[in-house]
Amino acid sequence: MTELAELTGAGVAKALLGKDVLPDALPWVTGSIGLLGTRPSYELMMDCDTLLMVGSNFPYTQFLPEFGKARAIQIDLDPTMIGMRYPFEVNLVGDAAGTLRALIPLVQRKTDRSWRSGIESNVRRWWEVMDRRAHTSADPINPELVFHELSARLPADAILASDSGSAANWYARHIRIRGEMRGSLSGTLATMGPGVPYVIGAKFGLPDRPAYALVGDGAMQMNGINELITIAKYWKDWADPRLVVAVLHNNDLNQVTWELRAMGGSPQFLPSQELPEFPYAGYAKLLGLHGVMAEKPEEVVPAWEEALAADRPCVVEFRTDPAVPPIPPHATWDQLEKALESIVRGDSDRGAMIKEGVKSKMQEFLPGKS
Structure with missing residues (x-):
């Protein structure tokens, strides 16, 4: 997941049950998503043009991009979960790690990093807000x-x-x-x-x-x-x-x-x-x-x-x-x-x-x- 995010210049939001999947030290990890989530995760979802959902059953569509606003891909090991939460264009049934490894050679590195820079700025700002609120x-x-x-x-x-x-x-x-x-x-x-x-x-x-x-x-x-x-x-x-x-x-x-x-x-x-x-x-x-x-x-x-x-x-x-x-x-x-x-x-x-x-x-x- 880290390699794919680096190639595409993406940010990553985590469902709460997947909070420990990626470290929060990564500057483009926006934290939890949903009612208990963070502001950067909400902004990430509202502004993105492409959504990749990996191994998640996150059900709250009000925290996902508006239908029709973003193109979407899903990877899930369980075929019964495919297409349940969002109108995905590409549905891939398989192990998350194995499927991502197969996809990576097909992905071209994105050279424009302005989107990633905005995400990292929002994340830094969020942790400052959390410090002040605490x-x-x-x-x-x-x-x-x-x-x-x-x-x-x-x-x-x-x-x-x-x-x-x-x-x-x-x-x-x-x-x-x-x-x-x-x-x-x-x-x-x-x-x-x-x-x-x-x-x-x-x-x-x-x-x-x-x-x-x-x-x-x-x-x-x-x-x-x-x-x-x-x-x-x-x-x-x-x-x-x-x-x-x-x-x-x-x-x-x-x-x-x-x-x-x-x-x-x-x-x-x-x-x-x-x-x-x-x-x-x-x-x-x-x-x-x-x-x-x-x-x-x-x-x-x-x-x-x-x-x-x-x-x-x-x-x-x-x-x-x-x-x-x-x-x-x-x-x-x-x-x-x-x-x-x-x-x-x-x-x-x-x-x-x-x-x-x-x-x-x-x-x-x-x-x-x-």
């Missing part, structure tokens, strides 16, 4: 800061699992894949609860590699706290004991809250969305694991460093602000209208919601790196 103040901790500070500290052989929920937004946008990192999540039906079980499975499959689960408190209360008992039972059998479970503690079913605001104009409904208090790090200690708590922004980095250096599995708990919005790469007018409607209807967190939303969106328009 360091925007929140009450108490900005969840984007949690993921931003983790990304650079991850070992190059890390195995990552994000749970469904707002944690998946920050995983998709802030974690930069490099080295031999692998990462996954429940990407097909966005089922809650797989984050901790996924890393347990990873440790049994690859016990000599460190694993990290990035989980919201809703998923932890569903099954994560029980899975800590499993970790406590088996961790001494693993060649490398490093397993970190990071919990975003905001007492809110946060992704549901934001989806109801943006899609239904519904204010937060506390009886079904407010979570009871639970001491995640404290519970880990009761099980003989390591536990770390961060309640202020300045405690985020020390908490990560302590968790990453622990001699046993660790739960690191961050008190995060539920009002920080998981803004999509392109918000439609209907989504904005519905979110405003939820405020008018008396959202219980409307003051913080407005403040954090404005601050987050402003970072896209500020000049430079300041």
